[in-house]
Amino acid sequence: EAQVTQNPRYLITVTGKKLTVTCSQNMNHEYMSWYRQDPGLGLRQIYYSMNVEVTDKGDVPEGYKVSRKEKRNFPLILESPSPNQTSLYFCASSLPPRLAGGGRSYNEQFFGPGTRLTVL
């Protein structure tokens, strides 16, 4: 089954304790992204990656790191979490637009199930 998985799904932690949220996709997608979702603010992109070893900042990258050592995995790292990073996090993957066609959407984002993070 084609899917994007995230772990953990729920996490409560304390300020300053480093954590990693994993993301994995089995669709051989080149593009992967991390978003955070907050009430009244919608989805905001944190980081994205166009391929292995290629990453760049999104709209709200402060306090986050990412890595893309393998095509299927794109972990999100919070080196020193703070309470303002309490949020719902979504990983997403997509094909690049150049591979769209044959009925596939131009740039459909396939989202993971989400990780609800609380930082105390």
Added chain:
Amino acid sequence: GENVEQHPSTLSVQEGDSAVIKCTYSDSASNYFPWYKQELGKRPQLIIDIRSNVGEKKDQRIAVTLNKTAKHFSLHITETQPEDSAVYFCAAKGQRGGADGLTFGKGTHLIIQP
């Protein structure tokens, strides 16, 4: 960078009536406009999208219209049903970076009244 405004934030309609959600964008170079539906506790899922070389696209009860001159696009849902209740997000693909560059609106909570 791109800025996407979405209205209304909450929309309540009677079952069977139509619902319209509107978005505006700022980057005239944006060329792709998807709509995502997020049911309570679930992940967002693409329901329809439109590219800038098309003015309208329909898929059964949902349609999207795009006015490039005015830089706005809208989602139309006809004959609404209880399962249409969800949060809907519009997005625009601008020129930031190259991966996806999607900027999302803040969402519209659509409530279908029985």
